[in-house]
Amino acid sequence: MKVVLALGSNLGDRFDTLQGALDALFDAPGFGFVAVSPVYETDPVGGPEQGHYLNAVVIAESSLDPRAILERAQSVENAFGRIRMERWGARTLDVDLIMVGDVVSGDPELTLPHPRAHERAFVLVPWSRVDPEATLAGRRVTDLLAGLDQKGVRLRADLTLQRPE
Ligand SMILES: Nc1ncnc2c1ncn2[C@@H]1O[C@H](COP(=O)(O)OP(=O)(O)OP(=O)(O)O)[C@@H](O)[C@H]1O
Numbered sequence: 001m002k003v004v005l006a007l008g009s010n011l012g013d014r015f016d017t018l019q020g021a022l023d024a025l026f027d028a029p030g031f032g033f034v035a036v037s038p039v040y041e042t043d044p045v046g047g048p049e050q051g052h053y054l055n056a057v058v059i060a061e062s063s064l065d066p067r068a069i070l071e072r073a074q075s076v077e078n079a080f081g082r083i084r085m086e087r088w089g090a091r092t093l094d095v096d097l098i099m100v101g102d103v104v105s106g107d108p109e110l111t112l113p114h115p116r117a118h119e120r121a122f123v124l125v126p127w128s129r130v131d132p133e134a135t136l137a138g139r140r141v142t143d144l145l146a147g148l149d150q151k152g153v154r155l156r157a158d159l160t161l162q163r164p165e
């Protein structure tokens with residue numbers, strides 16, 4: 001199944017954290033790297049006043065079930081010392097599951113596709129760059145983006161994530 005993950009960091013050495021998270025995600029069996037997007041500097045959306053994020057989107061191929069993928073994402077978040085202060089607040093690393101194949105789930109522990117991805121330019125801009133044909137719940141990501149304000153999402157051409165070792 002195709003798996004789409006969104007990475008975000010707005011505390012500490014944000015780029016190092018994203019690269020470390022990318023390496024860690026693929027540092028175990030069952031998860032094949034497909035592609036990673038460029039890195040974007042993004043204005044924080046929601047929550048209290050906080051610093052800018054670096055965001056990127058990763059595409060993987062996996063036969064793991066969605067729960068196991070969530071566990072992996074959460075263990076990588078924990079490994080990078082994420083301290084969760086408050087909802088939508090600053091974090092060293094956030095890893096969200098955007099979609100897992102065509103799995104649809106309303107479980108609050110794991111909602112798929114991610115319930116807010118369709119309205120988040122900081123997810124859809126990098127995703128559309130790494131996969132211009134991508135669709136989310138039957139809609140083209142590029143079409144979803146046409147209705148969103150993208151000025152808070154800026155390409156960081158000076159930062160490029162390396163494919164995981
Ligand atoms: N698709 C998903 N990806 C990641 N976590 C999810 C998903 N659906 C539900 N969750 C649940 O959301 C819980 C809280 O997530 P988290 O604290 O990262 O939210 P957030 O990143 O602050 O906000 P948001 O969910 O809007 O990105 C997690 O413990 C997880 O069980």
Ligand SMILES: Nc1nc2c(c(=O)[nH]1)N=C(CO)CN2
Nearest residue numbers: 008042043044045053088122
């Ligand atoms: N720009 C930006 N804003 C956010 C982000 C994020 O990754 N980037 N993540 C959030 C909670 O998941 C809340 N707000």
